[in-house]
Each structure stands twice: as structure tokens, then as C-alpha cells.
Amino acid sequence: MAFSITAFSLSQQAFAGGTANDNQSTMGIATAGAGQAAEASDASVIFFNPAALTRFKRIEVLNVASIATFDNDYTSTQNNDGPPTDDGREGSAGEFFSRKDGYDSALFIPGLFVAIPVSPKLVVGFSASGSHGLLTRYREDYPGRGSGRESDLKVTRLNLGFGYKLTPTLSIGANGSYERYFQSIKLRVNFRDAVSKLGPPGTTALLDGLNTLGQAPPIPGETDGKLRIFGWAFNAQAGLLWEPTDRTRIGASYRPKTRFNGNQGELTINENADTAAFRNFWRQPLIGVGGPILGVTSQRLAIASHTARQA
Template sequence: MEQWMIICGASSGIRRCAVGGLAFALGAVGAAAANAGGLIAYEVGTADVGLASAGYGARAQDASTVFTNPAGMTRLDGTQFLATGQVLWNNTNLALGSGTSVALGRNDGGYAVGSDGWFLGGGAFMSYSVSPDLKLGLALTGNFGAPLDYDDDWAGRYYVQDTTLLGLSVLPSIAYRVNEKLSLGASLNAMYGIYENQVAINNSRWGAADGSLAIDDNDWAFGVNLGLLYEIDENTRIGLTWNSRVDFDFESSPQFSGLSPELRAILDRRGTLNSRIKVGITVPQQAMASLFSQVNDRWAVLASIGWQEWSEFGQVQLGIDNPQNPTRLTTDLDFDDTWHVAAGAQYQLNDAWRLSFGIAYDSDFQDGSQVSPLLPANSAWRFGIGGEQKLRGGAFWGIAAAYMYGGTLDTDLQSDVPVADGGRGNLAGSYEDLSTFYLAAYYNWAF
């Protein structure tokens, strides 16, 4: 029963603490907010937050270039180490509509992302000079996933309660300056995936309280990031990057609890209780072209255009549609490729301070009128601002903020079986004014 999917979120209790601790042990998690165009974030606590990702693969001004374009390491002298941290608050709350089945109740699920809308992230990045032309680097961060944790008794509990996907990357990297204009770079993307999905099971047909169905697994998967940096002159450079797809092969037996004896017997006869569910999650390949140009002593302009192949990845919805005839535990969902454009500027306020500004747009990757509560996300606008102070010895620190707006998305899920007969029921409503606020801080050491 091979399925392609991505389901993201935060679990509760001990599980949540364990996931969070592992994330920070690896260099922190930079999770995508649930209203981005796709689930790959540009925000991992660096100066790119204040630029809304403009010039993402061409900026190459600190050690985060190990992650955004490894070829950019050739512009860094000596050893550079960058530590970042960020906090985000996400407004993802479903306003239930009149089309929602009355028997499901009126609990809207609360703020679904992270812990009541809050989530932490960041990363660590290092570049080391073997010679002026040869650089080695390492990045520890995560920019894949969108944590979702609805109230257990919310109206959509038979579609999703909470889900988790965290992609934590370790990226050893290398860069080489071919000549005074051209540099090439590559990274191995070793990504550790943490996956969990839980949904309520409706036992009301047999007069019993809700049961639950959960699956979870962890897995390592690998990909390659390639980068090129071409310096047209000392003031202008172009960056080209390509990140390969990363394929996870999660596999888990369904973990049922609280099933009525009647439903358990039906599932046992169908062979579902002891089955194996294979969940193939694909982090899509992506390509980006970026520009950096120092216009004069004060101003620099930056821009990016990118593409992500979300159409090669499907999402499945976990649960039981019809308890009298449970033919499957998953349902497929479709996605479209996305496009990304960004523009920004840097302004040198004085010898010590540099300011950053940016705006970006990511296109739709699903039908905005039919989104699933598993993934309340679609197109998004980003607006960023930041400031950076140069210190002695080549070190510097900075702070950046961004606002991401995803508009309003509608949900209209219909069930063929009434709630009273054990069906999921109809779930209708709108995620209104989807938005995410990011606040990031970082420090770069030079040795």
C-alpha cells in the first residue's frame, strides 16, 4: 500500500519534548510555517529573514551560504561560524462553517501550528578555508516541515488530530574557486526525518467513545545540493543552485487504540489490524537563480527566482471513511509545482550598521478552495526587515523580522457516511487571514 505524502506537526507530552531536544541537538529546527507556498522554509534564523529570501543564493556574506549556496564559501576568509535562532507565531485557526456536521461539535481545534501557534527554530553553519580557493563547510539546520497539533476533540478529529514531520539536515560541503569569476560548490544533504500521524476513530455506531489510529517512524534519507557563483565584476554576482529530491521510506504498523469490539473484529477480518503502511515522503527538488549587485557605497539590490517540484509528491489522509466497509486507511491528495520570486535591498547606514529589506511571493500548490486540515497552506507573501552590526575582529551580529501572509483558505470535506453511523462527517469552514510572524537573531564569529 505504497503512498506518497507529507504530514507535518508537533506531538504532545514526552514525544514533543524528545523531538524538540533532538532538533536542537542537531543544530535546531527551522520549520516551515503552515501557510507558505509548499513546506520548505527560507527562514532558519539568518539575515535572509530580513531580506524575505531575496538574493538567497548570491548574497554569500556569512557562513549561512554553506546552506543556501555552498559555492559562496569562496568569498569567506579564514574560518567563519554562524549561530542562529528564531521564534515564530503562526495564525492557523479554522472558523467552522454551517456545513460542518452538527454531531462533530463546534471545537475549532485552536491554533494548529506548534504549541498554540508558537515554534522555535535556528541553525549552525561553519566555513573553513583550506586555501584561498578551497573551502570546506558544515551546516546543521532544518527547513522542512509544518507542525500541526489540533485539539483532540475538535470537529475535524476524524480527519486529523496531530501530525509530525521534521526534516533535520546535516550538510557537509565543499567549494572551489575555478577562476576569479567562477566558483563551484556541493553539499551532501543527510536528512533525518521524524514522522508521526494520529487521527480519531469514530465508534459512535456501536455506542462507544472515540478510538484512535496512529503511525510513526524515523528514517535517514540523502540528497545532493549543487551551487554555482559567477562574479560578473567586483560588485555584481549571480548564484545558481539545485537541490535534489530527498526520498523518505517510512513504514509503520497502524497503532489502534480504544476500538469498539465490533470495529476491531471487522478490521481483523480485513487483515488491517496487523498490516504495514508504507509512507513515501519526498522532499521535492528545487532550483533557484539569485542576484546580488552593489549599486554604490550605500545601496545593494538583491533578487531571486525559484521553482519547487511539489507535483511529484502526494499527500495521503489517514483514517477510516466507512467503518462497515473499511477498504483503506489512506486517501491521496494532489499538489502543483510552485514558483518563488523575491526582491530586496541592503542599505549601509554607517560604518557599523547595515539595514535589510525584502518582499517575496510563493505561488499556489493546491486548490485554495478545497484545502485539507492536514495542510492548511497555499500561496504566500513575505515582507522582511533586519539590521546587522559589524564588530571588532570581523565578527557581527544581527536581528531580523518577517511577516508572511497567506490569505484565506476554505475547507469543505464531505463524508458519505453520517457521523451517527461511524463516518467522519462533513467539515466545512475557512482558515482566515493565515499569517506567520518571524523574529530571528544571529551571531557570526570570524577566526
Template sequence: MQRKYLPLIIAAALSAVCAGAQASGYRFGSQSIAGQGTADANAAEANDASTIFYNPAGLSRLDGTQLSVGATVVVPHSSFNDSGSTHFTGQPAGGTAAKDYVPDSVTAPSLYLSRKLNDQWTAGLGVFVPYGTKINYGNSWTGRYALTNVKLEAVTLNPSVAFKLNEHHAFGFGIDAEFMKAELGQAVDVPGTVAALSSGAGAAQGALLIKQIAALGGNPALLRTAADGHGSNDGKDWGWGFNLGYLYTLDENTRFGVAYRSSISHQLRGSTVWDFSTATSDPIVNKVLQAASHRANSAALVALRTPETLSVNAFHQFNQKWAGMADVTFTRNNRMGDLDIQFPGTSEGAEVIRQQWKNTVRVSLGGNYAYNDNLTLRAGIAYDESPVKSAELTHPALPDSDRMQYSVGANWKLNARSSIDFAYSFLDFKDAKINYTNNCNTLQTSCTGNGETTRGLYQTHLQLLGVAYNYKF
């Protein structure tokens, strides 16, 4: 029995995320509570140190030393209805319904610091969580051969500097040092493989397996009731990139911005651990199954580049009370075609993950209302495209779809130096169909894959709660 399995099936896709705030893909929440309140339409507003993320040229508008410390709590709600997931043999995958597979909440912090050096130069540092996901379907759900669990954590350090040429033109530059860590698991389709070796073209290979078990003193009859095996992986990497910004100030009430965030190359390296100990009650049978599957604990590697983004934004102060803003962000997702995942130091064939993401656009509109000298109210709306092309290219690690975002927020001044930002967002996703088939099954020797087909419908929405404290030294 040839058993091929990919422990890094998600680790590759995890890095292939959009780089715009609250963008589709694996982007985590919001990078600024003030920005979240306007559905991230405020890149040209440049009102606090979080402009480091949106447009570093906006640092030129900040005086003295400013600090912004915040946290975004993401509260996900998702359901999955299976519509016929199968083994590679075409038989129903069986298993339990997906239930409670997303956490009650996930929190990501952010920190931004800026300091004006002189009339022309301003420096800053941003620390934020750009990507994140946490899904645990359990080891028995119907789509377990594609994924049982996945967890992604990332942190970016973004030192930046802005140069103010004159009253109209400012430029910004930043370096992105990105650390990424991923964990994932996937079931091993032992039952489907045993079934395929029981008759037809696989019968001779199945007979040889039975003889081997019997020769070692095991009970080959247990193959008929064999359960899944399981594989788990962890990987991590540092990657480097940069971001650029330009801010044009037409007059004291109107300004326009352009911002670019580069792609980042990653070499995710980790280890793979296999567990066949619960496949049957006979350790000999389990040992033979693992050996025949050619699964050995090993290293794993995937090389990839995250997509870059280009944003164009505007801000206008209509009067003392009202201000409006807008942002359009283009994300070059088509860098992420099919992914080849390799296992260095082994004879394992690579697995090809059919992804083929498309480029996307995110459009947001927002506004501020100065209720009084101490309280500013915010609101915004955004439409965000998903990079996933079709149900056939949708994977359980990213059941993504187009979504609408509705946001409200507020800034409350505590005194002349400090203030607090609050924000609430509701993200409504379109229903996401999945009909993903791994093109390499367990009997093939030149590639890796379970050969499963995962079919069903995801229904998802998110709530985001944010709070930040701002201080001017």
C-alpha cells in the same frame, strides 16, 4: 463492519515539501538570520557561512575559518471556521470548534562552519532544520476524521565544498543527509459506521455484528451511543541528496548565482497503534468493534521523493552605503501527485491521498544599508506561491495558501572578529478554503479511509524572530 483507516495520511505529505527557504509547504522558517532579514534574497551576497544552504559556491568568498550559530523562533497564528464537515454518510460530523491548535512558538537552530583550505578550495558544514510542523486539533474537533494531531521534525547535515576557478567563476557542491521523524493521529469514525449499518444496504452486516456481540455476552445496545476510536502512528527515515551552486563575479560590486537542491527519496517506516477502548463502556463491544474493523497494530510504509529546487539570484553594491539583491526560486512540486500508503504484512488496502501539488515560484527582493562601520540594516519582501491547487485538494495537515513576506534585520559588529544578526519577518497568508473528501469510506474493503469531508476556512499569519552569532577565527 469493514473499518479502514490510514495512520500515515500525513507522514507522506509531510515529506512532500518545498525545498526553498521559507517556501510554501512544510518548510520551516529561515535557514539563515542574515538571509531572513532580506526575505532570503541574499543567495548571491555570500557574506557568511550560511551560504552553504543558499549557494555553496559562495564559500569561495569567505576567508579563514568562520562560524555562524543561530536560532529562528516561529510564532504562528491561525483560526479555522467550520462550514459543514460531515461523516461519509453525509450527516454533520459534530464535535467542537478548532481552537488553540497551533503552538505558541516553535524554535529551530542552525549551525554553519566554513574553512578556506587554499586560494582555490573552501570546505564547509551546515546543520539546519529544513522542515517542521506541529498541529494539535484535539480528538473532538469537527475535522477529527481527517486529522487530530501531527508533528514533523527534520534535521539536515550538509557538508559542502567550493572551488574557485578564477576571479570570475566559482563552483560548489554539497551532500545532504536528511533525518525525518513524524507523529500523527486521526479519529476512527465508529459512529458513522454504526449509522451506515443500521439500515439499507448495511443492515444485514449490522445485524450480524449485533449477534456477535450478544453471543460473547456484550451489550449491543451500546452501539447506538458508540464514540470514536483513535489511531496513532510514528515513522522515521534517513534520506540522501545533493546541492550544487555556481557563482559568477562580474566585478567587485556585482555577482550572479545559480543553485540547485536535489529531491530526496524517503522510505518512511513506522508503527500503527489502534485504540477502541473508549468507544463504549463495554470492553466486549469495543473488542468486537476493533476486530470487525480489521484494524490490528502493524507496520506502515510510504515511499516518496521530495521536490527539487532551482534558484537564480543576483547581488549589486550600488555604493558604500547601499546594496540590492534578488532571488527567484522554482520548486518542482508536481512530483507529488496522488500518494499510495501501504501497510506491509497485512491485508489492508492502500489509501490514495489526492494531493497533486503544482510547481511554484518564489520571488524575493532585498537590500542592505550600511548605517555605519558597525551597523548594517536589512530589509526584504517576497511573494511565495502555495503548491496546493484547490480547496478540494487541501488537507488539515497543510492548510496552505499564497503568502507575502515582509522582513527587516540588522548586523551589529561587536569587534573585528564577531557580530550578531537580528531579523524579524511577518508572513501574511491568503485565506485558505478546505473542501477535502476522502474517497474511500469505512465500509469499503479494498482501500483505506474514513470517507469524511472537511469543510471550512483557515486564516493564518506567522511571525519569525531570528538571532545569530558569527565569529571569524
């Protein structure tokens, strides 16, 4: 049995958009992932090439604990970057928004890998580990806060596979996998920005005028929202290992693109007196008829900021 602790840092410009975890073991980090399809230094090889499981002649168990940090600071490239905050601040060109540090700014990624020889030719394997992950934390005035001020992405993969030695120099392998996707996004819901984007020009001025006359509640200030999304997928992987000499091993594996199903989530918005009054205003019978004409409805306002930022 082996146990390893690893630590590494990822950039959003690499590793499949900054989410892929190709460092399944200490050896993988030491070699920067090179040769993982043929190295077979430990049982984590099932993640890269199941055919290489035939390298093991006894039961192998690997426990892994990885800590990943992310370099994803943000610098505004333009003035008036992002919607104004409640006090009127906007991002300006060159302004730096650093990610938050602390115990919650890193991901803990456990992993378990097992290889069990069944016969001199057949080895089966199992693994449970994190295949993807991403963590971001920004302060409340971050320009992209409408899409996500804090984001936590995790994909867990379960592999069950085998390696079979066809000849003394050639092995094949395959595995099936189940993946579970989870993402939590904390965002700032900016109602004024959403109304200005969803409605025709002049909608915010009209609502402000109605508020001055006492005919409408004020457009609420920013409030927190949280979006939680879940998904799942099945996939498979095939591998090949050729060992022409005692010092040469050539491995190859293929895994098709993973397509997640059931990507459903729940959006929760922290409500206060202002947001409740504004929501109820759009539910009034007269507004219920005129709202769609303006392009603003209570349902759209419920996901206002997130919808506007994605448009």
C-alpha cells in the same frame, strides 16, 4: 563565531505547503530570503549555494536558534463537516476552529553552520539544521480529527560540501546531504464513522440491532490514536557563483527533488473495554468468515478512522 535568534510565522499557503524553512539565519529573515544564493553574509550560505563558500577567507561558525509559529486556523465550509462526535456534534458552515496556543504550539529550530578555508581557492563547509517543519494543534471536535488533530513534522538536514574558485570571478560548489524525516500525528479514531465507510450500507444499523439483542458489543465511541512515521534520504546540490564586478554577484544552485526512503511507522490506539470487546467480537470464528463479506475486518478496524479519512 556568530549566534542569532530568529522568530517567524508561516502560513500553510506558502513555503512549500507551509513546511519549508528557508529562514536559516537572521539575515535571511531580514531580506525575506532574497539573494541567498549570492549574499554569503554568513556560513548558512552552504544551505543555499555551496559555491558561495569561496567568499570566506577565515573560519566562520554560525549558531542559529529559530522559533516558528504557524497560522493554520480552520473554518468549516459546509454543514455536517466531519464525522459526528460521541455527543452528535458536527462542524457547521462558518464554524471556526482555532489552533491551540501555548508553549507547545511553536517549533524550536536549531542550526549549526561552519565554513573552513583550506586554501585561497578551496573552502569546505558543514551544516546541521531543520529544512522543514509543521505543527498543528486543534481541539478534540475538529472535523479533520480522523486524519490528524495534532501533527508534528520535522526534517533535519546535514550538509557537507565545498566551494572552489576556478577564476578570480567564477566559483563552483557542491554538497551532499542526509535528511531525516519524522512525523507524529495524533488523531481521533471514530469507529462508527469507519464502519459506515468500510462496510456496505446498513452495517452500523445491523450492529446496533445485534447489540440490542445482546449478540454484539456496542460500537465504541471515539478514542485517541497516534501515528509515528520515520524516513531518510540522500541528496546533492550544485552551485555557481559569478562575480563580474566588486559590486555585482550572481549565484545559482540546483537541488533535485528529495525522495524519502523507509517511510515506515507505528500506529498506536488507546484501547478501553469497549474497543477491546469490539475487536474481539470481529475475531470470533463466525464473524471472521462474515466480516470480510461485510467489508469490515479486525485488521481494517485497527486503522479504521485513519483509513476512512484517507479514502
